Amino acid sequence: MGSRKRSVPDRVxxxxxxxxxxxxxxxxxxxxxxxxxxLWATGTKNPGIAGLARACEEPANKRERFRLQQFCKKEQIGxxxxxxxxxxxxxxxxxxxxxxxxxxxxxxxxTRIESDKAWAKKMMRAASVATAEGRVFRxxxxxxxxxxxxxxxxxxxxxxxxxxxxxxxxxxxxxALAAVDTIMVEGAFGDxxxxxxxxxxxxxxxxxxxALVDGRNILVxxxxxxxxxxxxxxxxxxxxxxxxxxxxxxxxxKTLDTVQREIIVAIVDAMRRDGIEYRGVLYxxxxxxxxxxxxxxxxxxxxxxxxxxxVHRIKGDLVELLYATATGRLDTVDCDWDRRAVCCxxxxxxxxxxxxxxxxxxxxxxAAEAMGGVRVYHAGTRRGTNCGKIKxxxxxxxxxxxxxxSIEAARDRAYAACExxxxxxxxxxxxxxxxxxxxxxAV
Ligand code: AMP
Ligand code: GLY
Numbered sequence: 001m002g003s004r005k006r007s008v009p010d011r012v013x014x015x016x017x018x019x020x021x022x023x024x025x026x027x028x029x030x031x032x033x034x035x036x037x038x039l040w041a042t043g044t045k046n047p048g049i050a051g052l053a054r055a056c057e058e059p060a061n062k063r064e065r066f067r068l069q070q071f072c073k074k075e076q077i078g079x080x081x082x083x084x085x086x087x088x089x090x091x092x093x094x095x096x097x098x099x100x101x102x103x104x105x106x107x108x109x110x111t112r113i114e115s116d117k118a119w120a121k122k123m124m125r126a127a128s129v130a131t132a133e134g135r136v137f138r139x140x141x142x143x144x145x146x147x148x149x150x151x152x153x154x155x156x157x158x159x160x161x162x163x164x165x166x167x168x169x170x171x172x173x174x175x176a177l178a179a180v181d182t183i184m185v186e187g188a189f190g191d192x193x194x195x196x197x198x199x200x201x202x203x204x205x206x207x208x209x210x211a212l213v214d215g216r217n218i219l220v221x222x223x224x225x226x227x228x229x230x231x232x233x234x235x236x237x238x239x240x241x242x243x244x245x246x247x248x249x250x251x252x253x254k255t256l257d258t259v260q261r262e263i264i265v266a267i268v269d270a271m272r273r274d275g276i277e278y279r280g281v282l283y284x285x286x287x288x289x290x291x292x293x294x295x296x297x298x299x300x301x302x303x304x305x306x307x308x309x310x311v312h313r314i315k316g317d318l319v320e321l322l323y324a325t326a327t328g329r330l331d332t333v334d335c336d337w338d339r340r341a342v343c344c345x346x347x348x349x350x351x352x353x354x355x356x357x358x359x360x361x362x363x364x365x366x367a368a369e370a371m372g373g374v375r376v377y378h379a380g381t382r383r384g385t386n387c388g389k390i391k392x393x394x395x396x397x398x399x400x401x402x403x404x405x406s407i408e409a410a411r412d413r414a415y416a417a418c419e420x421x422x423x424x425x426x427x428x429x430x431x432x433x434x435x436x437x438x439x440x441x442a443v
Contacts (some may be wrong), residue, residue, distance in 0.1 A: 007332070008323045011037040013076055016053060017060050017092070018083025019043020021346075021399040022304035026081060026318070027052040028375065028390035029311040040075060043083075044234045047390055048378030057327030062090040072101045078366070079104060079323050082280075085189050085301050089115040089161055093280070099315055102326040106300050111272065111279040114300040118159040118195045124295060128272035129263050131295040132197030132287075140184040143196060147176050154203035158183045160192025164240055169201060196279065205250050205287040206296070208303055209259045210283075210310060212321065213268055214276035214330035219321075222313050223251035224306040225436065230353065232431045242434030245343040245407055246309035250288055250436065259293050274436050279326055308377050309342040315405060328407035340403040341412035343434050345418050349380070350425035356380070360392045360424040368417040373403045392423055407433050 012035050016027055019042065024082045027049050030039055041053035042060055056075075058067040072080065080096055082088055082105035091108035112148035116137040123129075132155070137143035147154060156179035158166030166189050168179035176198070183193035208226060214217040224307075225248040228235035251259070265286055271278050283299035283306075302310065314321070316335035324333045349356040361384075365376050380394020402419045411433040418428060 002022070006327050007329065008320050008327075009078060011035060012078035012319050012323060013037040014039050014319060015072065015077045015080045016041040016043070016049070016058055017077075018085055019049060020048045020304055021396065022084065022307040023083040024048035024052075024377040024379070025308040025311045025375075025399070025401070026302070028081065029318045030081070033317045033321045035317060035323075037078070038075070041076065045382065046378050047381055047383045049351065050383070052401055053086060060087045060090075060092060062092075062095065065095045065336055068096060072096065072098075074147050079081065079319065079326065081105075081322055081344060082355075083301065085111070085114055085299065088280075090301050091360045096411040101122050102323065103411040104322040105280040105328045106278050107276070109276045110280070111300045113267070113271070113278070113282070113298040116159055117197055117297065118155055120298055121226050121266060123270050123274070127266040129266050129270075129295055129325065129390070130292060132199040132202045137196050137198065138194065139226075140180050143180045143198060144177055144347070145183065146182050146198060147180070155199050155201050155392075156180060157197045157199070158189045159195035159197060160189065162189040162192045162206045164238070165189070166192060166236075167424065180259040185345060188405055200288050202294055204294075207248050207288055207293075208252050208306055209251065209256065209264070209284045209286060210302065210306065211260070211264050211282050212325045212330060213264075213278050213280065213282050214325045215272070216328065216329045217262070217327070217330040218264055218268060219335070220256065222309055223248045223256060224303065225250065225310055225433070226303060226306055227429060227432055230429075232429055237353055239348075241305045241346065242348065242429045243301070243345045244306045244309050245410065245433040245436065246306065246313060247340065248436055249407075251291050255288065255293060259286065263295060273321060276400050277328075279328070282323075284307050294320070305344045305346055305396075305399050308344045311341075312375070312401060312403055313338050313344045313354045338403070341407040341410040342401060342403050342404060343407065343414045343433050344401045345428055346379070346396050346398050347398040347400060347418060347421060347429045349392050350427055352427065356392075357425045358392050358393035358394070361387075362390045362392060362397070362421065362423040365390065365398070367420040368400060371402075371413065371417050371420075373413055374417045375401045375402065376421070382441065384418070392425065397423070397426075407436055
């Protein structure tokens with residue numbers, strides 16, 4: 001069911017799941033496909049997505065799965081593109097896939113590479129994938145005893161999905177012990193914290209590499225650099241990501257080759273040996289250490305905001321590419337690449353990430369997009385019900401994406417566009433891509 005090899009049909013109705021900036025970018029790229037029939041989306045409260053897709057009002061959850069199943073049947077959905085990890089971790093890749101409808105995104109088992117970090121660690125070990133040394137604990141006492149035997153800095157992680165908040169990079173033994181309490185005793189992340197991983201803190205530059213995987217064939221897309229901290233110079237709390245650029249010169253051709261062979265191919269093969277045909281996008285979060293790239297985490301989806309950059313590097317047809325990935329035929333599609341560099345700056349709202357302000361009216365989006373080579377994706381916005389104006393409705397508000405012949409050109413253009421957009425409480429980092437751009441050329 002749903003996994004038989006089949007060629008990409010001439011016309012495909014597509015259902016996109018998710019409602020953030022990542023999905024707006026995917027919708028924009030899907031919309032350009034010559035194979036697209038009707039584009040439907042669950043996330044049309046996002047005004048950007050609403051402008052591109054018809055609204056699917058059915059919920060994407062397992063309990064009411066029959067509703068989405070009926071919808072796909074009625075509207076003859078050929079391809080479902082899943083953005084967020086929580087929906088994948090509900091097994092949508094299993095319960096929505098039929099002979100007629102293929103799902104881009106791994107099955108429940110494959111999604112464990114992101115949703116069960118203890119299992120992912122075990123798979124990495126089995127595949128000899130370089131990663132931080134770590135141990136898994138199911139009880140707080142055992143975890144604390146272990147911590148007391150460690151002198152070097154440790155990182156404490158909830159094993160399950162914790163919305164990007166379950167990782168504690170401890171500055172001291174006390175902080176590490178407190179993290180164990182937060183996760184296991186106070187239960188800050190519910191069942192996601194029933195198991196934890198304690199691992200060595202590794203040093204280096206961070207980067208992400210994305211690959212499409214069709215079970216067997218692998219297409220490495222690009223390397224990206226995310227900026228996870230809220231403030232300039234990597235100060236302040238961790239966020240979902242304040243900006244990204246692509247490709248990152250930190251991942252040179254040799255490193256990319258190592259990542260492909262020793263990390264991506266190795267883990268996909270290990271999963272296959274375990275009976276899992278991984279299909280979808282595989283996101284390797286890496287630390288580039290002096291000893292080579294090491295995996296910090298794998299994710300089973302596109303990064304946000306990295307995806308907003310990646311779609312601009314793909315010149316090919318996204319429906320074709322994602323359909324081929326979901327059906328094990330990646331070897332049959334050709335994809336051209338736009339070699340220009342891409343930079344994405346996130347405009348957030350004052351108070352993000354703890355308590356972002358909402359409600360301010362946003363102006364200047366059209367002016368920003370009127371600049372050549374600029375796209376603005378909606379992340380946390382809403383269209384006002386009475387006035388029809390676009391308003392702030394979340395922490396990460398807009399993603400301003402620009403392309404250029406160098407990272408510097410892309411960055412300058414993105415920041416010039418950011419200046420045209422205004423709302424009360426606008427915040428942004430001013431140093432996205434700054435470290436990389438000195439002398440770096442797009443590759
Ligand atoms: P993760 O969600 O596992 O990528 O972790 C979130 C962030 O925590 C990463 O982007 C890193 O900055 C940091 N981190 C995670 N694991 C480690 C580690 N073993 N050593 C150093 N930093 C880490
Ligand atoms: N940008 C980080 C993530 O998507 O997890």
